[in-house]
Amino acid sequence: MPTGRDFNSGRRGSGTTKKNAYCSFCRKSYRDVGPLVEGPGDVYICGECIDLCQSILDQDRRRRGPARGPFGKIPTPREIVRHLDDYVIGQEKAKKVLAVAVHNHYKRLMHRGSRSEVQIDKSNIL
Structure with a gap:
């Protein structure tokens, strides 16, 4: 070093x-x-x-070309909700809130190294 x-x-x-x-x-x-x-x-x-x-x-x-993150394509909140539907019964509002938070988390990780002026705020879903 x-x-x-x-x-x-x-x-x-x-x-x-x-x-x-x-x-x-x-x-x-x-x-x-x-x-x-x-x-x-x-x-x-x-x-x-x-x-x-x-x-x-x-x-x-x-x-x-542009660097791809470790996640490849980020699933949309709708896709995340459909996946959660396979494992969670009911709790529609919680699934939607969680799906949006997870989607934003992935976007934040993907754009961590970029010099973009747009910042994605963290959300406290608890």
């Missing part, structure tokens, strides 16, 4: 010093690329390589 520390942090006992620090990916010296981020065991990465890696990951994400 990278420490995220700059090589100029003054860590003693490290095998790589300021004089010979270089990016472990492109092999450029810190003098050529600027500050390096230090990882474990004298591993460094420069800003140029970080940018390149980020663009590769972004390109791959766009190629794959």
Whole structure:
């Protein structure tokens, strides 16, 4: 796990010093690329390589399309009620309230990582 520390942090006992620090990916010296981020065991990465890696990951994400959550398609409240009808007798209002709450919970989990400005409020069904 990278420490995220700059090589100029003054860590003693490290095998790589300021004089010979270089990016472990492109092999450029810190003098050529600027500050390096230090990882474990004298591993460094420069800003140029970080940018390149980020663009590769972004390109791959766009190629794959939107990320699907672990649930696949979220069942509608109506589908959830039909499923509950197989197990619960009566309690129509409770089944509907529970179905909407479960549907919203799945939607909240699916959109947790997105930067959407729309937030789905939690509901207390007890």
